[in-house]
Amino acid sequence: MTAATASTTRRPPFWRNVRVLRVAFQAVFVVAVAGFLLFLLDNVVYNLERRGFPTGLDSFDYLKQPAGFAIPDSDFRSTQSLGDALLVGVQNTIKVALLGIVLATVLGVLIGVARLSTNWLVRKAAAVYVETFRNIPVLVIILFWYLGVMIRLPPIREAVEALDLVAVSNRGIVIPWFDQVGGGAAFGVVALVALAAAAGVWVWRTRRFDRTGEPHRRGLWAGAVLLAVLAVGFVATGRPWTLDTPEVGELSTSGGFRLAPEYAALLIALSLYTASHIAEIVRGSILAVPRGQAEAAGALGLSGFQRMRFVVLPQAFRISVPPISNQYLNLVKNSSLGVAISYYEATKVTQVSIAQSAPAVQAIALLMAIYLAFSLTIAAVTNLVNRRLTLRGRA
Amino acid sequence: MLNVRVFRTWTLCVLFSIVVVLGAGCSLGDDDDNGGDDAANTGATENGEAAGQAGGDGGLLQQVQDRGTLRCGVNDAVPGFGFVGEDGEPQGFDIDFCKAVAAAVLGDAEAVEYTPLTAEQRFTALQSGEIDVLIRNTTYTSSRDGTEGARFLHTTFYDGQGMMVRADSGYESLEDLAGETICVLSGTTTELNLESQFQALGVDYTPLAFEDNEPLQAAFVEERCGAWTSDKSQLAGIRSSWPEDQGGPDGLVILDETMSKEPLGPVVSDGDDQWADAVNWAVIATIQAEEFGLDSTNVEQGSDDPEIQRFLGQPVEGEPFDPGLGLPTDFAVAVVSQVGNYGEIFDRNVGADSALELPRDLNALWTDGGLQYAPPYR
16 A cells, blocks of 8 residues: 555656666766876877877887996896886885885884883883884985995995904995805705705694693794704705805905895885884784783783783784785885985886986886886785784674 | 765765866966967867977967076086076076077076976976976987987087096096996986996996986995096086095096097977077077177177178168077177177186186187087078
8 A cells, every 4th residue: 555655656856866866976977087087198198299209009119128228236238128127126126125024024013012011211212213213204214324324334445344254335235145056956855855844843743732732832843843954954965055255355345145235225214114103003003902801811820921922912913914014015115215325126217217218108107007016916915914814703 | 864965976076077177277278388279179189280390479489488488407416517606596507508598589698497407307397398498418319319309409518428536546547447336327328328338348337326416426425436427527517616625626537538429408399490499599699609709798889790790680781680580680699798609608617717627629619620610690
């Protein structure tokens, strides 16, 4: 009866129908956005063509032109193409980003925990660190580390050497590194065996712990087995690696692993800056774990370290993953500031290419796509981690 | 609920339309470059083609005259060529040519708006129309002429690439630099020449390329690099103002070798011939004036020589000579009286009367064995 009444009442016209209106407005909005973007693209293409610049996909052929310029600290030859140069730039970005993320995370977690220490000095020192680095623009920190520290190290002929192991000058900081002298394949097998043995011991200790409840100390056990097998294998395969110590020459150093001043300055500055942000996230995440958790752990007789390690940090970690992944994105994007100190990452290579006659719009578009790819990759990885960590709701 | 939602959507739509309209407005502003035609985008294409071919009445020359100022892209860190003087004003050899163009086009040498640019920014700034003319020790090369959409005009300075080292380093030739780290500005022809020259010599080296002269100088002072390569004139400029606590000018040596040809001159965008002609002849006028023996002190007195009268736009048989460059007939008087002839500009900024004390060498008049040669003004 009710239904019949409803159908006899006059239906509102379509322009007053909520469902029609919703769809219509969204359609209009999408069309407007798409139209605006097309208009911008058309504008760019029109203006480029008016000034006689190449447009269209084949204008990306500039990537095949020989570069003509050299890139320090790489195997890149100036006869290689601009595309190869860009790849070297991308590699350099990855080099600084990956190590920077690791260093910033380790330092950030340590300082974040230190900010909540019961020790007054540790707590305040961490606070000073965070407030200092968080409140200075990252470009200033980079310039400080390069112009204020790295290039003010002693010149090469006055290089400081410590125990013949480390050589420090403004042409680079050199540390000893391993040098392969032979038997690489055999040692590779040994390394695999060592890893397998360590994994086996890890599983054994874990199972034993599950069965008996005695402390497993699996990290210690696995590490010891790994080192022992590697050491035995190293001798057995005829010592395939030697320690390569730095030699200081007249104009440069040889041997060892050399950290170029530009790379070192960018890496240190980005790590210190990002660590200060990560520390705040870690501190906030720890505070976000309900107090009752730590108190309950204390009531069970867990020590301060155990409370942190087994109860608080795992929960805090879950909270901190999304904001920390933002910091990783920032670190990658901030690495483009390497242009200021002559570090050849993707942005620097792009800038130099443009100056050496690559088309600006195309080259910048490509650079934007590269950073987008970096960011989406990091976002995808951290989302994956996040998904695995999220508490499954009780359905 | 419904009302709120509809209201929000409406607001979005309205905001969006505003954005679109603003965007369109910007592009119309751009289109003014062509012909000042305020018609919508539909008319733009014809405008573009017309302007591209002929320069038209609404070309850059007309725009600069309407605007009343010349936008000149310059350097601000090379003593002698383009730098900020003690009074805070830009000065130098290149700056004076900006002034010469302004004097020719606008009649006022001071009507210049300077835009300091890095080597890497300069062509983009020119292409985008941010500046009218680029006078920033820019080397004339084929690929810049071709792919950068740039048009190079009369060379104002014939230069060559050199190498500067510390006097106490003991380096005497490029071969001595094997294994050395060499500082260079990135995005320059110098960077490319460095690579090709050292490849050809088979000498191993490490480049260190900076965007700006300031960090480069810091790196050189701290011996991060043992040599500094650039155009010889630039190196001379830097050497002349080398701080005393670093040993002053005598603490540095510029090696004798010249690594490349570096003809430097003003650059304009491709596609506007009338503007290119105007800039070109403003530069040539300074050289022509020196050939005629005219300088800032005597140019306004005029002359009885019909050739000079023609050049200065004095009435010959009633009518001043107009070569059809779109410039005032007496533009040469404005240029020479306000800025000076080529020799005066050279001596004042980089030559005998300056700290650089560069010899005229290739930049002497052709009559003195140099390369500076003005096409006939007739």
